[in-house]
Amino acid sequence: MTPRGTRQAGFAYQAVYRYMINLINEVSTDTRVKLPSLRQLSERLNVSISTIQYAYSLLEKEGRVYSVAKSGYYAWPLAGSPATSPGGDLLERLYVATRRPGMVVLSGDEPTLLASLDATLLRLERELVRQYPRQLQPWSQPCGVWELRAALAARYTTSPTRCWHADDVYIGADLRGVLDILIEVLALRGTTVVVESPCDWLILRLLQDAGVRVIELPWTAEGRLDLVLLEGLLREEPVHLVLLSSAISLPSGVALHPRDRLDVARLLDQYGCWLLENDTQGELSFAAAQAPLRELVNPERLVVFSSFEKVLGPEAPYGYVVSRRMSSELQRQFLLRAFRLSSIRQRAIARLYHSGRIDQHLRSLRLLLQEQAEAVSQRLELHLGHQVSYRMPAGGAAFWLRAAHAVDMRQVFQCMLAQQVVVAPGELFSLSGLHHQQVRISHTFQGHPNLDMTLAALSEALRHAQVG
Incomplete structure (x- = not known):
């Protein structure tokens, strides 16, 4: 495969991206798999290293790969992945979970899921x-x-x-x-x-x-x-x-x-x-x-x-x-x-x-985001009631929830995975051990879940994860 044969050289990263998707999907072992280096792929596919790096960054953002400092990029197989185990690096487990088929991704922060200019x-x-x-x-x-x-x-x-x-x-x-x-x-x-x-x-x-x-x-x-x-x-x-x-x-x-x-x-x-x-x-x-x-x-x-x-x-x-x-x-x-x-x-x-097209788009996007936030807030009050507290977001695409009672948020994360739902535990947003009682959920979620059922499952997970 030679990405230079694509319609435009400017889109070479898209061909590299598709090649890497196929490569990752071929993984069938039960351990993590090291992927080719930037230089190896550059020589193999006859494109620049920066093009390879760009494709890898897209894959990493999607949770398909993750990087290890001074080591390279790795992919986890869908079977036997760390997402099914309560141990290991929490961020790696979240990334792996988001690429599993059928998952409802409530962990993200993607405003343009409501409206993009693509x-x-x-x-x-x-x-x-x-x-x-x-x-x-x-x-x-x-x-x-x-x-x-x-x-x-x-x-x-x-x-x-x-x-x-x-x-x-x-x-x-x-x-x-x-x-x-x-x-x-x-x-x-x-x-x-x-x-x-x-x-x-x-x-x-x-x-x-x-x-x-x-x-x-x-x-x-x-x-x-x-x-x-x-x-x-x-x-x-x-x-x-x-x-x-x-x-x-x-x-x-x-x-x-x-x-x-x-x-x-x-x-x-x-x-x-x-x-x-x-x-x-x-x-x-x-x-x-x-x-x-x-x-x-x-x-x-x-x-x-x-x-x-x-x-x-x-x-x-x-x-x-x-x-x-x-x-x-x-x-x-x-x-x-x-x-x-x-x-x-x-x-x-x-x-x-x-x-001025961007300003018109932003006005529409902000209105859609606010309306969606208000609608999801009503669902939060209905299903989570006194289990969580939060401030209405002043912008963006997510809620920052705090458990009203002490809970093991990692257990909540694991329980939600069993329901094919991905949430983002608050500890991911700190390096010093803060926010263990918080969780981020998107109000512009990917997919079309039954939100009432999803929040009811979150309510049950919070109840079962109470400690002390």
Whole structure:
């Protein structure tokens, strides 16, 4: 098989992806199986290493493979997988469970399951192919095409002092690739970083693998940050930077109080600390958007990262970075990784921004998400009643539930797997043992389960898992 024979070189990763799916499905042993390395597959399939890495990242996101630092990628067979055993790495077991046939995936956080722009994006792509013949498509664009970088820069610009230019924007294959670059550019290895908690497990695992000392700053049950604790950490610890969400903190689904936003900005400025802002779902707030943190902090000590996938859909997996500083090192790291991204698809995404189509889509998506959250909230009250407590999410696609009584959440996870339902235990969102009484469930679930039956099963699992 030679992916270069596909219709467009820009879609080589899709052919690699299909090849890897077939390869994984051939696994029939009862132990984990190491998959070919990036270089081996690059030579075998005659494509670039970055194309292989891109395909692997998609497979990892889907839970079909997982990576082990300094070892490579592995696939678990469906039979005898760790998902059926209460031991082992919980994240690996969750990933394996999500790829088993017939599973209802309530563990995810995929807003665009309600509405995506995939079809529009592909239509624009077909139109652009006629304007930009294949032989005229430049591949030497390590930081992304100018049109898309300029569109993002314009979107982030809000005033003459808080303005961005195309050269301040860097586009990578996916969010993981972008975060890997930031770990290198910001020299995070061996440093101390303060991270809001709960925090996305992808971010936590990448920081952990890089040897970063992560200090977690928990959100309170009232949806506030402990600013006294934050100031103490900034004063007493060698904090390299603080990682916070721009608008909505997920999976907790809370928006930072306006007064707290000002105080956080003041503390960062007082101690000269950098802000690494997570803007992956910054535009999915249900209420009128508050000023994101980046509007309040010193732009010279700010780096923003995000991706298109949460607002556009899976056909736009690219991640990106916005930063005024360290341009030479950022360019160097993007060049070293040699991301081979489809210039046509990037231009199609740029057109969504320039035409205003993205804003129309976001208005519809936010309304759908809010309506779905309210409908699922009624079902939660009906079936879980006094078994859980939660705050209505301020945005996004998931609920962050806390058990009202002490439970073994791993047992809940295992009981739900027996019902062919995957939920995400709260401990996945912490490196220091927090959130053992929490669980994340999506309100934009994959598949079409009978939600009443599913929540009734969750109620039973919580009851059986009570401890003490």
